[in-house]
Amino acid sequence: MASSGDVVVEPGAVSVDPAARAADLCTLLESYLSPAQVHRVYEAYCFGAEAHEGQRRLSGEAYITHPLAVAKVLAEMRLDTDSIIAAILHDVIEDTPTAKAELAERFGEDVATLVDGVSKLTQIDFKSKAEAQAENFRKMVLAMSQDIRVILIKLADRLHNMRTIWVMPPHKRWRIARETLEIYAPIAQRLGINTLRVELDDLGFAALYPMRYRVLKEKVRRQRGNRREIISKVRHTLEERLAEAGIEAHVVGREKHLWSIYQKMRSKHASFQDVFDVHGIRVIVDQVDTCYRVLGVLHQLYKPLPGRIKDYIAIPKANGYQSLHTTLLGPRRIRIEVQIRTSEMDKVAEAGIAAHWLYKEAEQATNVAQARAREWVRGLLEMQRNAGNSLEFIENVKIDLLPDEIYVFTPSGEIMELPRGATVVDFAYAVHSDIGDACIAAMVDHRLTPLRTPLETGQTVEVITAPVARPNPAWLDFVVTAKARTAIRHSLKRLRGAEAVSLGRRLVEQALQAFELTLEELPQERVDEALVSLGSESLDAVFEGVGLGERMPWLVAQRLSGMGGEQGEAVTDRAAGPLTVRGTEGAVVTFARCCRPIPGDPIVGFASAGRGVVIHHRDCHNIRDYRNHPEKWLDVQWDEAVAGExxxxxxxxxxxxxxxxxxxxxxxxxxxxxxxxxxxxxxxxxxxxxxxxxxxxxxxxxxxxxxxxxxxxxxxxxxxxxx
Missing domain, CATH: 3.30.70.260 (ACT domain)
Incomplete structure (x- = not known):
């Protein structure tokens, strides 16, 4: 993640005195904050200017100009006093000797927590830039879970960085732009802050693909001139027809932003001429039922395109967005996309969770957006707990931020939102991780359906579970949601670890029989000595290594018995008897696909590092490859009570x-x-x-x-x- 200090102003930008910028910020704040609150903000500016004294941006400007610009972005969203102060001070912990405790004493605990939430982990040495970025993102998510304002400050910080990115070295510019397009703009969209998302998208597009950006911008400019007359005619016709129906509405033209056009062209392999919704119309009315009346008027006026009518009022998007969408066949057979929404919906669509501060009258609508945002953050927390490391976590977040979604129903009628292409398993994990772990099949619209079946909008899904069921590694080949992927991996690791420990204990106990010993008979002193010689902290860790085929059970038994034996030493009497295979050992005992042994067949086992024990038929041609590795052979036999098919x-x-x-x-x-x-x-x-x-x-x-x-x-x- 780019340090604010790395970012420079656009060529030709005029340097502005920090004091003048601070005065402009205070003037803006006076429009909605009390004089005492504005005075607190000015005190924060003075503190920040002193802390950053002598620091310069690459543009040569005083460093404090960047925090002031970030604060102005938030002031335009009418955020509260603590958020503005935290924005001004957001780099003091990271880039100056200022401690969090000092901020808490001067400006309160909330401000200190917000500043700490957006500060990077600069004191830790990471193996790579990617790991540092991922770990810092994980830290920010944890801070978001405590206070959602952390992400608003971070988005404003990233927005100003993108506005001032242009004279950076190309490799840095591309890295920051890609990160913006893959993470920060989708987060802004997920939180419903459309104004920030659109600007982040287009600034990232311009920085990452400057030639494509310029070409597309010129094409849109030309089309705007060609279609302006048609859009204007449709708008006036619609206004007249709505007035005749006694409907008060505000009708405006809208234009799709460049990154969205480019994404549609790339995903559909289409040319610019094939993107029909570059220009459209938005109708804003007073209440919800009027939206549906407007839809009726529109469809009487122009023919709607089948399959292009979407009701996001009845089924809102995950970020709280609500609107009716329809695509009409207008004059000269030009397709026109129309959005119909109430004024409150429009405010939430543009400002998302920030509308809570920006529009007090939209508070009820934004409560829904904020509740959905908090639910999303809780999902992120669950993902980061189950992720193996920060890099896996950030990749899962990118998957989770995919915008296309479908809507399916639970048997009780509850609506579940999933990304396009989601399967029954994704649905099961979206309901609850325990449901996903135990699912074996599903009824989709009352028909029995395989778990890998992709779902479609409008379907009703009922998951069938079994108490003894557990996740299948093959599910990772078709699930699309980050929650399902991380939960499956986490469950498999947990199950595999427990199964490996159980199998390893059995193998070591069997090997100890050759020394006429049992685990219970071993004195603790001998166990401790063996653990030191084996380089392990606990017996369970040793058993897990044995169960996974990473340690040989007879060598472990030698160390535990105190009979000596080096790692490569041949063992003449490995065990008193063969290992019994029950068929219920799980992932650590697998049956070779080449010969497919079944109970009753003569079998032989091989210890395979990472896979545990692989069982082959004694007549399998492939076991010839193991003749030269007798130390990996295991004597095995079927248990009398072997289970399963x-x-x-x-x-x-x-x-x-x-x-x-x-x-x-x-x-x-x-x-x-x-x-x-x-x-x-x-x-x-x-x-x-x-x-x-x-x-x-x-x-x-x-x-x-x-x-x-x-x-x-x-x-x-x-x-x-x-x-």
């Missing part, structure tokens, strides 16, 4: 005629099995080979299925694939 692959030669696959499927179903995958391997004249993957309980179950399949007239031969 296991996939097995059959190659079935059949007479290639109609209905043969249906007969195979029906037979498998009759014998209480399920086909997980099927495809045709090859076809030679009248003979075809079908590869079928079934779920079976054990070899006995498989044998019954194979015997029954051989009775089918169309089946010629069945072979089980083992690698």
């Amino acid at each position: 296991f996939p097995v692959t059959l190659a079935v030669d059949v007479v290639n005629k109609r209905g043969v696959l249906a007969g195979v499927a029906a037979t498998v179903s009759e014998l209480d099995s399920n086909i997980e995958a099927v495809d045709q391997e090859e076809k030679e004249g009248m003979i075809a080979t079908i590869r079928v993957t079934l779920a079976v309980r054990d070899r006995v179950h498989l044998a019954r299925i194979m015997r029954r399949l051989r009775r089918l007239n169309a089946v010629l031969r069945i072979v089980r694939r083992k690698g």
Whole structure:
């Protein structure tokens, strides 16, 4: 994140005396603050000017001009006194010897907390610039959760930095502009502060892609001249028709901002001529029911385009935005987008959560926006708690800030907002993390639906859960929400850790039998010595390493027994007996896909670093690669009470005629099995080979299925694939 001191003024800018800027700020503040409050702000200016004495921006201006400009942005939003003071002092902790305690004593605890919230972590050495940016963003989110004004100060700070970015070195300009477009402008949009968002977008666009910005700006200017007459005609016609209907309304023209046009062109692979909503109309009325009356008048006047009518009044956006949208086919078949909203909705649409301070009469509407903002911040906090590190967290935040959304319903009728492309799993985690962890299927519009199914606006979704269910790593391939992604990773890490500890304990206990010892019999002194020699802090950490295949159980047993043995030393008697496989060990015991062993098969285990124990069939061709690594072999056997179903692959030669696959499927179903995958391997004249993957309980179950399949007239031969 750019330091304010790195930012310079635009070429040709006239240097203004800081005292004059402070006077202008106080004049602006006098329009809504009391004299005593304005005096406090002036005291803060004097304090900040003294603290920054001798510091200069790259432009040569006194450093205090930047905090004053940030304060002015907030004053134009009519923020409270503490926010203005914090804006003036927002760099004193970071860039001067001033301590937080001194600010608290001089200006109050609230001001000190706000300033500390926007200050960067300058005392910590980070491995990379990206890590520093991510960790500072994490710190700011934590401060936001305490006081939402922190992000308003940060957005104003970033806005002035972007206004004064132009003579910076290109590599810095591009980095700051990209960060603005990817994080800060979307945050402004998420909080509903449209005025800030539009300026941040266009300034970032101009800095990151200056040539594209100039070309697009010129195209919009030319089109504005060509369409001005048509838009003006539509506006006047609409005003007359609304007056005839007895509707009082304020009708204005609006123009899509450049970054939004560019994004639409890029996402739809369209030319500028194919973007139809560059210019549009906004209708502002007094109350909600009038909005729908205006919509009726519009659709009588011009034909609406099917599928382009959106009701954000009934279903507001996540940032509290409310409006009716419709696209009309106007004169000369030009498409015109019209937005219809009340004056309160318009204020919230432009100022978002800042409307609470800017428009006192819009307080009720902004309470909704602020409640949604607080809910979003709570979601960020949950994400940062579950994220592995700050870099993962900031990437998840970027995903979360994607603007396109869909609206689906819970069975009770509650509306849930999700990004476009969200699946059933995303919905489940949006309801609650526990629901997501335990989901196994869903009913979408009363039809059973797979978990990876993308949802569409208007659908009703009911999640089906099971107490023993847990997240599947494959879900990470299709979920789109940051909350689902972080929750799945967090749950998998937690489950995997617990499973690894349990398996590792069993392996070490089994290995200790060779020394005629048990864990309970080991004296604490010997355990402590073994932990030192193994370089670990606890037995659970050792067990986890064993369970994940990162440590060999017999070597750990040697250290615990006190019998010696170096890391690479051969062990003649590893254990008294084989490890029993129950089928319920979770992610730390996996079954090789090449040979697909099932209960009853002779099996062998291999310790694989990071994966735990991988079980192969003894006849699997791939185990030849492990002949040269006997230290990784594990003696394993099936537990008598092995549980679950296991996939097995059959190659079935059949007479290639109609209905043969249906007969195979029906037979498998009759014998209480399920086909997980099927495809045709090859076809030679009248003979075809079908590869079928079934779920079976054990070899006995498989044998019954194979015997029954051989009775089918169309089946010629069945072979089980083992690698």
